[in-house]
Amino acid sequence: MKLFSFKGKIKKAVLCVPLLVMSAFPGITGAEGITDAELAKESVSNFIEAAQSGNISDAVKWVVDTRFESTEEQVEQYKDSISSNPFSNASIKSIVPASENSFTASVDLTRKDTGEINNVLYPVIKQGDTWKVLINGQETMNNRVKKFIQLQEDKSAALPLASTHLGSYGDSLVKAGKSEYSNQFNMTEDRIGITGWQQIPGSLTKVDVRYSVVKKGIFSDDVYGQSFHNGMNYWDGEAFYTTVYTAGQTYSNVYLKVTNEDLGNTVRVKGHIYGN
Structure with missing residues (x-):
């Protein structure tokens, strides 16, 4: 009987070990x-x-x-x-x-x-x-900028080529729905001018490309202004010129984000950014 009692105590002690471990480290339970x-x-x-x-x-x-x-x-x-x-x-x-x-x-x-x-x-x-x-590259935009962009979409205004070179983007191949960024720059006015080239390699088809001024925030690319250009510009030919307005505001440490809006083709892009 004593031997049996001793064995019983051993069994009880062994059973207590996992209970003690789980009590000391509750995070393990259900991990x-x-x-x-x-x-x-x-x-x-x-x-x-x-x-x-x-x-x-x-x-x-x-x-x-x-x-x-x-x-x-x-x-x-x-x-x-x-x-x-x-x-x-x-x-x-x-x-x-x-x-x-x-x-x-x-x-x-x-x-x-x-x-x-x-x-x-x-x-x-x-x-x-x-x-x-x-x-x-997830994007966000406040309603004030959205309304301003909608007003600008019906305008074909383009400024004369501005004098201050702010940055460049490309030469890059941008897949459908993807984006390319310029270097970081500071705006001198509430707009930038862009000279650029965009072409689907081996094709004469026009393509839609979106040019946006963005801040690379910790949560998103916050968009301050954008412009769409539909065209096919020969790589060694004449560049297009467009303007991106930023709703009367100037910004520091921003980028030009170049987004291929064509759903089926890769587009080759390059260009320069100017300010007044």
């Missing part, structure tokens, strides 16, 4: 039950929290941002965008499966000045063992 959707949502939440608190080093850990060629460039641009961030709040509206290995997060961004909400969609992808937010 295997966390779904990919929950992990993906947590990554989006971590990114938003870091971005809103100005913790750039932490924000970078939770994103894959294709707009930048290096992490150093990404960090510097994020730091610059914190002081000019147009949004007072960001909140997750929903997160749904997009494929077997990705999700789409819908995030509402509330503007500081007007309270209006801009909605952006972020792919959430798995990189190694971590789910990350994919930022690849």
Whole structure:
């Protein structure tokens, strides 16, 4: 009987070990039950929290941002965008499966000045063992700029070629729906002039390309003005000229974003940016 009692005590002690471990480390309990959707949502939440608190080093850990060629460039641009961030709040509206290995997060961004909400969609992808937010040029725009652009769309006004060279973009091949960025520049007036060339390689077909002045913010490319050009300009021929107006405002540390609006063709682009 004593031996049996001793064995019983051993069994009880062994059973107590996992209970003690789970008590000491409660986070382990149910860890295997966390779904990919929950992990993906947590990554989006971590990114938003870091971005809103100005913790750039932490924000970078939770994103894959294709707009930048290096992490150093990404960090510097994020730091610059914190002081000019147009949004007072960001909140997750929903997160749904997009494929077997990705999700789409819908995030509402509330503007500081007007309270209006801009909605952006972020792919959430798995990189190694971590789910990350994919930022690849999502755009936002306030209503004032939208109305100004609508008024400008019916005008064919073009300024004489301005004298101050602000930057360049290309020579690049831009796939359908994708974008190319110029160097960063500061505006000298509430408009820029663009001379450029755009052509579908090996074709004489005209193509639609959108030229936008944007700020590469931590949440999106915030659009300050844009102009569409439909044309085919020989690579060694005469350049087109167009103007992008920015609703009476000038901006610093912005980019010209060149977007191929053609759904089926790659377009070759290059050009220069001027200010008065």
